[in-house]
Amino acid sequence: MTDYIPVDLRRLVTSRANRCCEYCRLHEADAFLPYEIDHIIPIKHRGETREDNLCLSCFDCNRYKGSDIGSIDIETHQFAHLFNARTMIWSEHFRLNVNVIEPLTPEGRVTVFLLRLNSEARLIRREQLIEMNRYPCLD
Numbered sequence: 001m002t003d004y005i006p007v008d009l010r011r012l013v014t015s016r017a018n019r020c021c022e023y024c025r026l027h028e029a030d031a032f033l034p035y036e037i038d039h040i041i042p043i044k045h046r047g048e049t050r051e052d053n054l055c056l057s058c059f060d061c062n063r064y065k066g067s068d069i070g071s072i073d074i075e076t077h078q079f080a081h082l083f084n085a086r087t088m089i090w091s092e093h094f095r096l097n098v099n100v101i102e103p104l105t106p107e108g109r110v111t112v113f114l115l116r117l118n119s120e121a122r123l124i125r126r127e128q129l130i131e132m133n134r135y136p137c138l139d
């Protein structure tokens, strides 16, 4: 969820992520809507507006994430937190299989599920960008 973020902090988060969505790895230049600064732990859950609780998110990821912090993992049946770009490494929780983001952990699975990372529209968009060598934008 985006709330008021001071300009300097917004710049830091955007440049730190190289304008790449830290969840789905789509570059802002390839997105239809401007990127948002996401509170990893939302304000609603007492998350703070500090650089270690912020990440860059595309509109779709942020919209589907909303104020969620996690969900029940379908395999372990336990609560798992959403991927946290400040404390977790993307490649330890996900791997790309062509245009599909495959989860590797409970955190990966709840993130793919809640943020709808593999919706049909997103898979099509990624496929187009892969053909143009424009996806993913972070390794």
Ligand SMILES: [Zn+2]
Pocket: 021, 022, 023, 024, 025, 026, 057, 058, 059, 060, 061, 062
């Ligand atoms: Zn995204």
